[in-house]
Amino acid sequence: QMQLVQSGAEVKRPGASVKISCKTSGYTFTTYYIHYVRQAPGQGLEWMGIINPANGDTHYAQTFQGRVTMTRDTSTTTVYTELSSLRFEDTAIYYCARGSRWEQNVFDMWGRGTMVTVSS
Amino acid sequence: DIQMTQSPSSLSASVGDRVTITCRASQVIRNNLAWFQQKPGTAPKSLIYAASSLQSGVPSRFSGSGSGTEFTLTISSLQPEDFATYYCQQHNTYPLTFGPGTKVDLK
Numbered sequence: 001q002m003q004l005v006q007s008g009a010e011v012k013r014p015g016a017s018v019k020i021s022c023k024t025s026g027y028t029f030t031t032y033y034i035h036y037v038r039q040a041p042g043q044g045l046e047w048m049g050i051i052n053p054a055n056g057d058t059h060y061a062q063t064f065q066g067r068v069t070m071t072r073d074t075s076t077t078t079v080y081t082e083l084s085s086l087r088f089e090d091t092a093i094y095y096c097a098r099g100s101r102w103e104q105n106v107f108d109m110w111g112r113g114t115m116v117t118v119s120s
Numbered sequence: 121d122i123q124m125t126q127s128p129s130s131l132s133a134s135v136g137d138r139v140t141i142t143c144r145a146s147q148v149i150r151n152n153l154a155w156f157q158q159k160p161g162t163a164p165k166s167l168i169y170a171a172s173s174l175q176s177g178v179p180s181r182f183s184g185s186g187s188g189t190e191f192t193l194t195i196s197s198l199q200p201e202d203f204a205t206y207y208c209q210q211h212n213t214y215p216l217t218f219g220p221g222t223k224v225d226l227k
Contacts, residue, residue: 035216037164045156045164045207047216061215062121095163105211106154108175110163
């Protein structure tokens with residue numbers, strides 16, 4: 001069945017980088033855009049960016065410009081998000097979500113999330 | 121960026137109640153509005169897109185309406201599994217933005 005399986009929890013120091021993954025399966029990887037959304041503890045949802053798995057084109061929220069890089073590996077149908085210069089306030093659950101086939105910005109499926117903790 | 125607001129921020133209701141949540145956008149977003157349900161410790165679940173279209177598998181007691189800047193999510197008869205936090209999100213313009221959430225709990 002269609003799935004988005006996310007990588008395991010990470011603990012990083014301030015200033016470090018983290019690279020998390022979203023492994024897709026059960027559908028044609030290049031047909032559906034992937035988004036990343038994060039949620040700090042006890043807080044709401046924050047959109048980070050989108051990648052087109054067909055060609056690697058990306059669009060990031062201005063908040064994360066210069067610190068986030070989304071990439072994809074078509075051979076493993078996996079999307080990666082790297083966040084650099086980590087700060088304490090980057091502690092959050094990071095979700096990947098799939099854009100629907102007919103409207104890339106409508107989410108139709110979510111991963112279970114990756115917890116990233118920034119701690120000294 | 122388009123700012124999304126929701127009201128109320130929380131509400132208490134009983135099983136069988138009709139529940140309505142309002143979402144407002146700071147700019148016109150046509151009908152490009154989605155609703156999500158999130159239970160503690162789990163990922164959000166997509167309920168509605170394009171203001172009123174139900175995602176596959178979502179019970180018909182959920183409905184959405186609105187256009188422009190004002191939208192509503194209605195649960196016609198609240199069920200025990202519906203106690204959760206609900207978020208709206210505009211999918212009209214980047215950056216995509218979410219409302220702050222409405223927590224629905226048991227009265």
